[in-house]
Structure formats: structure tokens, C-alpha cells
Amino acid sequence: MPVIRTVVSDETYASLSRKQRKAGLLSISALFLSKCNETADDAEADKIVRRAFKLAACKPPGEEFRVQVLFPPATWEEFSKGARLRSGRIFKAETNAGQRGIRAVRTSGSNHQFYIRSNAHEQD
Known part of the structure; x- marks a missing residue:
């Protein structure tokens, strides 16, 4: 880029x-x-994803979370809707690749993706 x-x-x-x-x-x-x-959504989404992975690394292994709850509500609302949606797709794609120690576990009825940070000895 x-x-x-x-x-x-x-x-x-x-x-x-x-x-x-x-x-x-x-x-x-x-x-x-x-x-x-x-459009600044792509650049903004990339920044959201980078910050989300740093914040997710602080989560205890096995605790479920959504990307949105990693951020304070006021901060999350400052992001444009397009960037929030795009960041969710990027975050899921990167977790599906299995390189980050985080995996998708379930989708809620309202289509929100939940993740957990894997234990260090688990394999994704």
C-alpha cells in the first residue's frame, strides 16, 4: 500500500x-x-484491527468477547460505521488464518461474532 x-x-x-x-x-x-x-474506512478499519488485537491479547484465555467490547463505548462510537463493519470482517479473516492465538467461537442471534483467546498450549 x-x-x-x-x-x-x-x-x-x-x-x-x-x-x-x-x-x-x-x-x-x-x-x-x-x-x-x-474513503478513510479502510485505513481506519486497519487501525481498529491492530488496536483490537493488542487489547484482545490482554484478555484471559477462554473468556469470550466481541471486538466492540474491547473498546470503551465512546471510543467505539467515534469510529465510522463503515470502518467498524470492515474491521469486523478483517478481524475474523485474520483469526480464521490462525496466526493470532484468537479464534471465533460462535455468532449471536443478532449476528455478532464472539471470540476467545486460546491458551498458549492449544493449537488453533
């Missing part, structure tokens, strides 16, 4: 950072994309 780098002054960075937080976006890059009417 290509990376775009922009060098700015400290004042410009502070201004962009305020605008990004006010818009409820995760990064200044997401702010740039939204201002250009480009």
Missing part, C-alpha cells in the same frame, strides 16, 4: 491535530482523506 508523507510545521501539525479530534477521526491522514472526499 502506498504511503503519502507530508512535512508540516509544529503550528500546522497542532492545528490539524485539533481538527482531526474535532472531526472524531483517528488520524490526520483520515482527516486529509475525508477532506478530499476519499
Whole structure:
């Protein structure tokens, strides 16, 4: 994936950072994309997934969880709906690959996927 780098002054960075937080976006890059009417859902979803795996690693083995409950409710609501949905699909695909020590265990009646962190001695 290509990376775009922009060098700015400290004042410009502070201004962009305020605008990004006010818009409820995760990064200044997401702010740039939204201002250009480009979708930031892919980048935002990738960030959600990375954070979710870090948070899931802190869960006790065998405890069921949903991706959404790994985040404080206010933080989860700040993510765009498209990014939340996409992050769920990415998270499930990565757990299905069996590389993260987390596995899908069941789907609720409302179609929410539940996961557990495997014990270190278990094989996925």
C-alpha cells in the first residue's frame, strides 16, 4: 500500500491535530482523506484491527468477547460505521488464518461474532 508523507510545521501539525479530534477521526491522514472526499474506512478499519488485537491479547484465555467490547463505548462510537463493519470482517479473516492465538467461537442471534483467546498450549 502506498504511503503519502507530508512535512508540516509544529503550528500546522497542532492545528490539524485539533481538527482531526474535532472531526472524531483517528488520524490526520483520515482527516486529509475525508477532506478530499476519499474513503478513510479502510485505513481506519486497519487501525481498529491492530488496536483490537493488542487489547484482545490482554484478555484471559477462554473468556469470550466481541471486538466492540474491547473498546470503551465512546471510543467505539467515534469510529465510522463503515470502518467498524470492515474491521469486523478483517478481524475474523485474520483469526480464521490462525496466526493470532484468537479464534471465533460462535455468532449471536443478532449476528455478532464472539471470540476467545486460546491458551498458549492449544493449537488453533
